[in-house]
Amino acid sequence: MDLSYTPEEEEFRARLGEWLTKVLPGLPPKPSPDDWPGRRAYDLGWQRMLYDAGYAGLHWPADAGGRGATPTQHLIFLEETEKAGAPYVGANFVGLLHAGPTIAAEGSAEQRARWLPPVLRGEEVWCQGFSEPDAGSDLAALRTRARRDGDDYVVSGSKIWTSHAEVADWCELLVRTDAKAPRHRGISWLAMPMDAPGITVRPLRTLAGSTEFAEVFLDDVRVPVANRVGEENDGWRVTMVTLSFERGTAFVGEVVACRRVLGELAREARKNGRWDDVVLRRRLGRLNAEFRALWRLTQWNVSESERSGGVPGVGGSVFKLRYSRARQDLYDAAADVLGPEALDLDSRWTLDRLSSLSYTIAAGTSQIQRNIVAERILGLPKGR
Secondary structure: OOOOOOOOHHHHHHHHHHHHHHHHOOOOOOOOOOOHHHHHHHHHHHHHHHHOOOOOOOOOOHOOOOOOHHHHHHHHHHHHHHHHOOOHHHHHHHHHHHHHHHHHHHHHHHHHHHHHHHOOOOOOOOEEEOOOOOOHHHHHHHHOEEEEOEEEEEEEEOOOOOHHHHHEEEEEEEEEEEOOOOOOEEEEEEEEOOOOOEEEEEEEEEOOOOEEEEEEEEEEEEEEEEHHOOOOOOOHHHHHHHHHHHHOOHHHHHHHHHHHHHHHHHHHHHOOHHHHOOOHHHHHHHHHHHHHHHHHHHHHHHHHHHHHHOOOHHHHHHHHHHHHHHHHHHHHHHHHHHHHHHHOOOOHHHHHHHHHHHHHOOOOOOHHHHHHHHHHHOOOOOOO
């Protein structure tokens, strides 16, 4: 992997920087965290600006509506937008980082034409309907059933931790289409319209007080068979594609954000006198090395996914496992630097610390990631 930048890549960075400098001051104020319609409008508005400027789906294949940019250009884009304080993908993250790439890799030409352009243009929001109340981290234990009825599936069951369900237009939904098949077979991946009759959404309030997740109850919801991505009962394989994006590249921008936060902590420590603590300085130095290593691993994973046709490999589990822990360590260190301020419930530091606790669970628990690393990378036998 070549970690240097070509003149063309540096020119790309400069053009992007100029554009960000021009447009960011004109953005409207961010809406309240509890104003989900407002947040949806804000996030979709930013996505439309990216689309109009030619930066939407930068690394997506050209035949999927993207620019077919190189992995390095993609990473430059993430670096520069984060450094400039540009909006995060927000409510768009399932469509842009999970469902969209999955449809680009596995969908038919008709499905790609229907669903990908609205995601890139900032017109539609997706949510993720994978987890279930009784399945925990065992995704293959899902019970939501889909019965074939002519040109439709009739879906009944429930989902939990459904990201942005209350403002979503579509849901990437896992269902069991063959109850008699082995656990990892008999599953299908559907695109479910969230305005279909029979869907009930109940927001869930997290430890940090936010409501970006919801329970979703499905009572004989009809989903067209044409909305199935991949073959019937081949949903587990398609899901592995989705999870490879979720674990392999979806957190890339957050590594840049953590490096920026670490810099803020170092500056604050110098201001408030905590920098004189040798143990704290060593701790911040170790975190700096940790996130630099994670960024290099990110570069490797993105380059590897390009060589394998655009789908990240199991190396994403290595990244996800270590990043989840490093993020928690970062906000533990923040408490040492900030002292009592870190306990202020209205402080962004407190909210970010609470949020960091979820990263060892979200996108597959750390225990699941260790199993993947052990079995698929190290070749160890499956546990009994």
